[in-house]
Amino acid sequence: MISDIDYVKVGKPAPNFKATAVYDQEFTEVQLAEYLGKYVILFFYPLDFTFVCPTEIIAFSDEYERFRNINTEILGVSVDSEYSHLAWMQTDRSSGGLGDLKYPLVSDLKKTISSSYNVLSDDGMALRGLFIIDQQGIVQHSLVNNLEFGRSVDETYRTLQAIQYVQSHPDEVCPADWQPGDKTMIPDPIKSKEYFTAI
Incomplete structure (x- = not known):
């Protein structure tokens, strides 16, 4: 069950949030609680229009179907506005943009989501936090990188498969x-x- 607690802890309910996101070139509202019944890859990144961030965001989008095939959705979050997200998506990948993505990018302009997941840096950006949340809304995995280096989509997928295996083979x-x-x-x-x- 998704929780309204204001911090994150592995083995405990994921902090719920409701926020504006950009998906399919449109603004939409995303609420984590609506994803109950599915696994969620929730990842944070520092800022739009930066360098390492698009490599991660695009990599997750390129592998989206692989995650969806095992009942998993992906949400990306940064402290930028939805307008910045949209502008970045409308920028070609060859120019450092994102192009079309297969999952929503969530705006955390007030920094409440980053704070509740304990990834807000002293400079006001989100560290590279990644959380795997199960079908019941429980955080099963947490990983936080500093700003300068990216994460592995393949290792995220492998970890997700291990979580799903042990949950189906207790x-x-x-x-x-x-x-x-x-x-x-x-x-x-x-x-x-x-x-x-x-x-």
């Missing part, structure tokens, strides 16, 4: 670098030896 856990089809582990002092003797 008697198993996923070891390091687990990929779908790899051997899992039974979290038991005796049964776990089956995994370790096989590696």
Whole structure:
């Protein structure tokens, strides 16, 4: 269940928010609670019209169908206005713009969303925070990078798959670098030896 608490913590309900976003070249309202029943990749980035940010935003858009195929939606958030988001989308990628995106970009001009997810920097920008929220609105994964380096879409996808696997197989856990089809582990002092003797 999505929460109205004002901070984020893994294993706890994700802080809810309602905000203006840009999607399909139009302004729309996004509310996190409306995504219950789906997984959500919620990621923050510092500012529009910067350098590392478009590489991440475009990469998530290019891989959107892969996420949607496993019941997952993507939301990008920065402290820019919806007008800035729209202008950036209307700028060609060859000129540092975003072009069309397959998911909404949310405006956090008042910085309340970034604050509630503990990613607001001292300079008033959002750090590169990324959160995976499950179908019940519970935060299952949190990652925060500093401003200068981007995140991995492939690792986000792998982590999401691991979350989905253990939620559908509650008697198993996923070891390091687990990929779908790899051997899992039974979290038991005796049964776990089956995994370790096989590696």
